[in-house]
Amino acid sequence: MTSTTSTSQVRTVCAYCGVGCGILLDVGMGPDGRRTVLKASGDKAHPANAGRLCTKGATTAEMLAAPGRLTTALVRGERGEEPGPAPMADAVARTAGRLRAIIDEHGPDALAFYVSGQMSLEAQYLANKLAKGFVGTNQIESNSRLCMASAGAGYKLSLGADGPPGSYEDFDRADVFLVIGSNMADCHPILFLRMMERVKAGAKLIVVDPRRTATAAKADLFLQIEPGTDLALLNGLLRLLVDNGQTDPGFIAEHTEGWEAMPGFLADYAPAAVAEITGLAEDDIREAARLIGGAGEWMSCWTMGLNQSTHGTWNTNALVNLHLATGAICRPGSGPFSLTGQPNAMGGREMGYMGPGLPGQRSVLVEAERTFVEELWELPPGTLRADGVGRGTVEMFQKMADGEIKACWIICTNPVASVANRRTVIEGLEAAEFVVTQDVFGETETNAYADVVLPGAMWTEGEGVFVNSERGLTLTRPVADPPGEAMADWRIIAAVACAMGYEKGFSYDSAEDVFEEIRRAWNPVTGWDLRGVTFERLRATPVQWPAAEVDGPARNPIRYVDQDGGLRFPTASGRAAFHARPHLPAAEMPDDDYPFLLNTGRVQHQWHTLTKTGKVAKLNKLNPGPFVEVHPRDARELGITDGDRVEVASRRGRAVLPAVVTERVRPGGAFAPFHWNDLFGEYLSVNAVTSDAVDPISFQPEFKVCAVSLTRVAAPLPEAPVRALTPTAVTPGPAGPFGL
Ligand SMILES: Nc1nc2c(c(=O)[nH]1)N[C@H]1C(S)=C(S)[C@@H](COP(=O)(O)OP(=O)(O)OC[C@H]3O[C@@H](n4cnc5c(=O)[nH]c(N)nc54)[C@H](O)[C@@H]3O)O[C@H]1N2
Ligand SMILES: Nc1nc2c(c(=O)[nH]1)N[C@H]1C(S)=C(S)[C@@H](COP(=O)(O)OP(=O)(O)OC[C@H]3O[C@@H](n4cnc5c(=O)[nH]c(N)nc54)[C@H](O)[C@@H]3O)O[C@H]1N2
Numbered sequence: 013m014t015s016t017t018s019t020s021q022v023r024t025v026c027a028y029c030g031v032g033c034g035i036l037l038d039v040g041m042g043p044d045g046r047r048t049v050l051k052a053s054g055d056k057a058h059p060a061n062a063g064r065l066c067t068k069g070a071t072t073a074e075m076l077a078a079p080g081r082l083t084t085a086l087v088r089g090e091r092g093e094e095p096g097p098a099p100m101a102d103a104v105a106r107t108a109g110r111l112r113a114i115i116d117e118h119g120p121d122a123l124a125f126y127v128s129g130q131m132s133l134e135a136q137y138l139a140n141k142l143a144k145g146f147v148g149t150n151q152i153e154s155n156s157r158l159c160m161a162s163a164g165a166g167y168k169l170s171l172g173a174d175g176p177p178g179s180y181e182d183f184d185r186a187d188v189f190l191v192i193g194s195n196m197a198d199c200h201p202i203l204f205l206r207m208m209e210r211v212k213a214g215a216k217l218i219v220v221d222p223r224r225t226a227t228a229a230k231a232d233l234f235l236q237i238e239p240g241t242d243l244a245l246l247n248g249l250l251r252l253l254v255d256n257g258q259t260d261p262g263f264i265a266e267h268t269e270g271w272e273a274m275p276g277f278l279a280d281y282a283p284a285a286v287a288e289i290t291g292l293a294e295d296d297i298r299e300a301a302r303l304i305g306g307a308g309e310w311m312s313c314w315t316m317g318l319n320q321s322t323h324g325t326w327n328t329n330a331l332v333n334l335h336l337a338t339g340a341i342c343r344p345g346s347g348p349f350s351l352t353g354q355p356n357a358m359g360g361r362e363m364g365y366m367g368p369g370l371p372g373q374r375s376v377l378v379e380a381e382r383t384f385v386e387e388l389w390e391l392p393p394g395t396l397r398a399d400g401v402g403r404g405t406v407e408m409f410q411k412m413a414d415g416e417i418k419a420c421w422i423i424c425t426n427p428v429a430s431v432a433n434r435r436t437v438i439e440g441l442e443a444a445e446f447v448v449t450q451d452v453f454g455e456t457e458t459n460a461y462a463d464v465v466l467p468g469a470m471w472t473e474g475e476g477v478f479v480n481s482e483r484g485l486t487l488t489r490p491v492a493d494p495p496g497e498a499m500a501d502w503r504i505i506a507a508v509a510c511a512m513g514y515e516k517g518f519s520y521d522s523a524e525d526v527f528e529e530i531r532r533a534w535n536p537v538t539g540w541d542l543r544g545v546t547f548e549r550l551r552a553t554p555v556q557w558p559a560a561e562v563d564g565p566a567r568n569p570i571r572y573v574d575q576d577g578g579l580r581f582p583t584a585s586g587r588a589a590f591h592a593r594p595h596l597p598a599a600e601m602p603d604d605d606y607p608f609l610l611n612t613g614r615v616q617h618q619w620h621t622l623t624k625t626g627k628v629a630k631l632n633k634l635n636p637g638p639f640v641e642v643h644p645r646d647a648r649e650l651g652i653t654d655g656d657r658v659e660v661a662s663r664r665g666r667a668v669l670p671a672v673v674t675e676r677v678r679p680g681g682a683f684a685p686f687h688w689n690d691l692f693g694e695y696l697s698v699n700a701v702t703s704d705a706v707d708p709i710s711f712q713p714e715f716k717v718c719a720v721s722l723t724r725v726a727a728p729l730p731e732a733p734v735r736a737l738t739p740t741a742v743t744p745g746p747a748g749p750f751g752l
């Protein structure tokens with residue numbers, strides 16, 4: 013790597029949310045004589061953000077300068093001992109040796125991989141190649157199971173393939189936005205700004221959320237829905253579109269199948285019935301239908317409020333039904349747009365890093381697709397298995413707790429803090445014979461359970477591809493060397509694979525070599541196509557797939573439209589499918605013992621389990637600590653006032669959080685962010701409480717709804733040992749979710 017003496021500017025991507033904003037990093041020489049990032053600013057040339065950044069992206073330099081990076085591997089001799097630093101070569105050899113021994117003794121299904129939508133495409137691809145192709149297990153899951161699984165499964169069932177049919181350009185053309193189960197203002201701020209420009213120019217914004225969020229505050233029509241009742245609303249809206257004669261019969265006849273069943277099915281969803289189930293006013297439901305039905309172009313945006321549900325896949329189907337019925341899909345300004353959470357969750361889905369997936373939107377469950385990938389990986393026919401496919405993250409940790417899975421390798425995710433009903437994760441990691449974690453930071457809730465901790469490099473320390481919410485690929489660029497012995501995730505995976513004896517499949521010199529192999533996984537059936545993308549091209553500009561030719565357009569905003577303008581969905585018939593999806597209640601409803609419903613989610617200036625944003629003083633000032641929101645009516649009855657400590661207990665566990673009394677939540681409802689966990693104090697982890705009931709199709713857990721009791725804790729709790737992540741520890745305390 014060349015060193016610079018003066019400041020230079022490097023183009024890369026923001027590694028927080030799935031908007032995938034382009035970032036310019038000013039790089040100069042630090043006091044220690046190493047290249048260092050001085051400042052981050054928005055890249056005006058990037059199509060995702062045109063120069064804008066939110067607070068998280070804008071504080072990238074502060075985050076990168078924070079202490080706590082792993083510079084060596086950590087290894088502990090015995091459980092219960094403190095881990096100590098170890099040379100990387102030893103840690104790799106030890107990991108490979110232990111994994112090899114466990115596979116030899118117990119078979120390949122005794123090893124599980126748990127990976128992440130925050131890894132590069134190359135690392136995601138190699139993790140799956142190692143698991144399915146070489147170890148010979150289908151036990152690979154990712155944190156996308158907690159996040160995008162329902163959207164992915166829903167897209168496949170409705171449209172034939174995963175991924176959005178449209179693009180960010182649609183935000184500039186839509187006349188109506190339906191934002192449902194998505195707090196864009198806090199979680200996808202740059203897209204929210206883009207949408208609000210259109211709203212200021214006259215487009216209408218409908219927001220559906222049980223909580224009056226910062227997004228809801230900007231809505232023309234806010235539908236404060238009963239938790240978990242979106243299916244009733246979506247079916248009710250379709251029913252009104254039919255009644256009002258606002259469907260597109262030409263589109264339905266030409267491009268869809270399954271419509272016959274819909275009118276009869278919709279009989280149950282008359283406005284009065286829907287109002288009853290959803291707790292919404294009939295007039296508001298009618299108004300939403302009138303706006304959608306009258307729109308020239310309309311788009312929907314959804315995120316965790318729909319996905320993190322025991323009927324998350326059906327939610328996606330019911331939302332897509334509305335687009336198909338109105339023909340508002342695959343044309344500028346219209347379409348169902350799932351907003352991805354993580355910076356490379358889209359890439360991970362394309363690499364098949366959950367359950368049965370194979371690269372290029374393929375699956376081990378399809379014989380021809382196994383054969384294709386066996387050839388790609390130069391494996392003997394019959395190597396890839398169709399059996400032993402798991403049922404998601406929750407089941408994987410359950411199998412670990414049950415002793416069936418004996419070793420796991422966790423990369424770039426913090427499941428002790430982030431998995432629903434996290435007790436199963438803790439039991440699983442304690443029961444496992446060998447736990448490897450791979451993180452950039454030393455202190456995480458999950459590293460505390462590891463036998464070996466491997467030091468990953470940040471995205472700013474090497475090349476790699478990230479795919480954003482709109483199928484846009486951006487190349488990351490090295491602006492600094494990894495500290496100490498830290499290595500790019502893909503390199504660590506390849507090193508362990510080689511040490512396990514798989515040199516033939518894992519001897520790559522560069523991320524570019526890995527990417528060249530990934531490109532060969534082009535899938536003409538789904539339209540996933542990177543043939544036109546090379547590192548050379550990405551060094552000049554981001555490219556959106558499908559991209560067939562290297563000299564083709566960098567933007568390919570609408571999928572499924574062929575050269576002569578015809579529309580063909582990637583299903584057997586070429587038609588998209590209507591699915592009649594009846595309303596079902598959430599898995600756990602309030603009762604006498606647990607009379608409230610807990611909703612969990614995010615705040616604007618913090619990221620997930622705080623390993624990154626928790627180290628940035630500016631962000632901690634804006635969102636300083638954990639809280640639980642309680643409605644004033646309930647607070648009165650429970651004797652709770654602002655700042656009181658409230659025990660939030662479910663059948664699974666408890667958290668104790670400072671109260672924020674607010675009308676943002678509905679009576680009977682409560683909301684808590686899941687950011688603060690054990691590193692910040694005892695009883696802060698909201699996932700001690702949440703429900704691990706899963707959607708039967710996507711296996712995504714229902715983080716958004718569980719029954720809890722709320723109790724004011726009278727005496728102050730004994731002071732919990734707060735382990736500071738940084739010199740400026742985040743102090744738990746009452747805090748509104750909208751900044752100071
Ligand atoms: N600041 C910040 N931004 C982030 C992240 C972060 O940690 N911090 N994480 C990123 C990731 S990985 C993701 S997945 C996204 C998540 O982005 P979002 O999904 O927008 O964020 P959440 O806060 O999880 O939940 C969204 C909304 O769902 C609502 N909701 C709950 N139950 C229901 C329901 O039954 N129906 C409906 N209609 N709505 C419901 C909640 O009240 C909440 O407002 O954010 C990404 N961006
Ligand atoms: N209650 C509740 N729980 C939830 C949710 C919710 O809405 N409510 N949302 C769920 C969702 S949508 C998601 S996506 C998950 C997120 O859950 P996690 O993935 O567990 O959250 P992160 O804090 O992002 O964890 C990423 C880890 O990887 C490390 N890391 C960062 N960059 C790198 C890198 O380049 N390489 C390596 N090796 N490590 C790195 C970080 O330090 C951190 O420890 O949480 C889920 N949990």
Ligand code: SF4
Pocket residue numbers: 026027028029030031032033061064065066067068069070199200201202203
């Ligand atoms: S909107 Fe997302 S990608 Fe853009 S700067 Fe903010 S966190 Fe980064």
Ligand SMILES: [Mo]
Pocket residue numbers: 158159160353354
């Ligand atoms: Mo997510």
